[in-house]
Amino acid sequence: MRDETRVAVVGCGPAGLMAATVLSEAGLAVDIFDAKGSAGRKFLIAGRGGLNLTHAEPFETFVDRYGNHAQIFKNILAGFSPEDLRVWLHGLGIETFVGTSGRVFPKDAAAPEILKIWLETLDKRGVVFHYRHRWQGFSATNAPLFLAESGKLLEFTAKGVILALGGASWPQTGSDGSWTSLLAGRGIHLAPFRPANCGIEVAWSEYFRNRFSGKPIKNLLLSCGDRQATGDVVVTAHGLEGGPVYALSGVIRDQLEKGSPVHLFLDLKRDLPLERIREKLEQRRGKESLANSLRKGLHLTGPAYSLLQEFCPPEELTNPALLAGHLKRLMLPISSTRPLAEAISSAGGVTFPEVDADLMLRKLPGVFVAGEMLDWEAPTGGYLLQGAFSTGYQAAQGLLKWLGTLNGQTAYPSA
Numbered sequence: 001m002r003d004e005t006r007v008a009v010v011g012c013g014p015a016g017l018m019a020a021t022v023l024s025e026a027g028l029a030v031d032i033f034d035a036k037g038s039a040g041r042k043f044l045i046a047g048r049g050g051l052n053l054t055h056a057e058p059f060e061t062f063v064d065r066y067g068n069h070a071q072i073f074k075n076i077l078a079g080f081s082p083e084d085l086r087v088w089l090h091g092l093g094i095e096t097f098v099g100t101s102g103r104v105f106p107k108d109a110a111a112p113e114i115l116k117i118w119l120e121t122l123d124k125r126g127v128v129f130h131y132r133h134r135w136q137g138f139s140a141t142n143a144p145l146f147l148a149e150s151g152k153l154l155e156f157t158a159k160g161v162i163l164a165l166g167g168a169s170w171p172q173t174g175s176d177g178s179w180t181s182l183l184a185g186r187g188i189h190l191a192p193f194r195p196a197n198c199g200i201e202v203a204w205s206e207y208f209r210n211r212f213s214g215k216p217i218k219n220l221l222l223s224c225g226d227r228q229a230t231g232d233v234v235v236t237a238h239g240l241e242g243g244p245v246y247a248l249s250g251v252i253r254d255q256l257e258k259g260s261p262v263h264l265f266l267d268l269k270r271d272l273p274l275e276r277i278r279e280k281l282e283q284r285r286g287k288e289s290l291a292n293s294l295r296k297g298l299h300l301t302g303p304a305y306s307l308l309q310e311f312c313p314p315e316e317l318t319n320p321a322l323l324a325g326h327l328k329r330l331m332l333p334i335s336s337t338r339p340l341a342e343a344i345s346s347a348g349g350v351t352f353p354e355v356d357a358d359l360m361l362r363k364l365p366g367v368f369v370a371g372e373m374l375d376w377e378a379p380t381g382g383y384l385l386q387g388a389f390s391t392g393y394q395a396a397q398g399l400l401k402w403l404g405t406l407n408g409q410t411a412y413p414s415a
């Protein structure tokens with residue numbers, strides 16, 4: 001495979017497909033490769049839970065969601081903003097709407113339909129898809145190498161390369177992080193992959209696990225350190241999952257890594273102040289059971305009620321002041337986060353000092369990186385997909401710029 005008039009994109013996730021979109025729109029001949037037999041597997045998984053494409057909050061707030069990398073993302077998102085994403089989708093015939101929480105979703109189309117339209121558009125522009133081609137590093141002349149399904153190692157010489165290989169969660173979708181040794185071998189610094197937006201492990205009693213696995217606990221306020229999140233959680237066999245747990249999972253992970261014991265605090269009655277709860281508990285009638293009085297007085301039943309029995313000393317359950325305190329701030333010891341393979345996203349990957357502002361690897365000129373393979377993390381809420389789309393866009397713009405400055409030099413200067 002020798003064709004120095006073409007560019008190569010590796011990875012058919014949202015970041016790679018966006019890069020291919022920009023490059024083909026600019027009139028370049030694009031080849032796109034993926035280790036798997038089809039494109040966008042994680043994108044399709046994301047679609048199962050309601051495809052949250054981006055968020056409609058003000059730009060400055062949006063940028064802050066990228067934490068330590070907010071400044072870098074300010075530049076990246078300015079190139080392809082949440083609004084640009086909606087306009088681009090509109091151009092594909094996909095309308096979006098803003099939900100009550102500000103999250104943006106497709107209006108009438110599901111993820112498979114969006115992916116189909118997108119792939120057809122690229123196909124019509126002449127983008128060539130090579131599935132079951134696993135990227136295996138670079139040849140002596142820095143051309144990307146692919147292991148094809150046939151077992152043959154193919155060298156694809158092109159004018160430039162964009163790597164969009166994803167992070168390391170949900171490896172069954174293709175983003176298995178197996179590429180890390182290939183870049184590390186070229187002296188590129190990578191931060192280890194760690195779970196982000198993941199569930200947490202709590203050592204339930206057998207009774208609680210058997211009785212409540214799969215059951216929701218609604219309208220909680222969760223806190224860990226100085227971070228808080230509200231919403232519904234789900235009890236699992238291992239611990240807790242759900243939006244507010246994911247929102248705090250980064251802080252929990254960081255604290256666990258320091259080796260310090262970590263506790264999650266639950267406000268089980270976040271709409272009632274402590275004093276009011278205590279008053280209600282003091283009105284308990286003499287012979288009424290605790291379960292009945294909590295059910296009648298505070299509408300507390302099921303797993304929420306049983307959590308008190310799991311984690312409070314029995315003698316404190318009969319003391320209205322102490323029980324009210326537990327209801328507002330129930331302490332759950334966290335043993336660990338759920339494994340990386342189960343996480344919605346991953347932290348870690350190619351560190352930002354390794355790339356320039358155009359996302360080109362400083363040690364491999366002409367090779368750009370995009371998407372979750374870069375070392376950033378963001379909460380759920382559309383920030384992950386937007387990050388993948390925007391970095392894919394930025395890397396493609398970078399490659400276009402770099403090709404413009406080549407002035408007839410060879411695309412792969414010898415290392």
Ligand SMILES: Cc1cc2nc3c(=O)[nH]c(=O)nc-3n(C[C@H](O)[C@H](O)[C@H](O)COP(=O)(O)OP(=O)(O)OC[C@H]3O[C@@H](n4cnc5c(N)ncnc54)[C@H](O)[C@@H]3O)c2cc1C
Nearest residue numbers: 011013014015035046052135166174175371372382384385
């Ligand atoms: C359950 C779940 C729900 C989610 N929901 C949302 C949501 O609602 N909103 C949101 O914003 N985000 C969501 N996400 C996250 C979002 O899907 C990812 O952040 C996004 O897909 C990352 O895009 P990417 O292009 O960087 O990588 P990926 O989508 O992971 O794509 C990487 C591609 O590279 C290929 N690849 C890897 N290694 C090689 C190799 N060596 N050679 C060739 N190809 C290779 C893979 O096969 C894969 O196709 C969700 C994720 C999960 C798991």
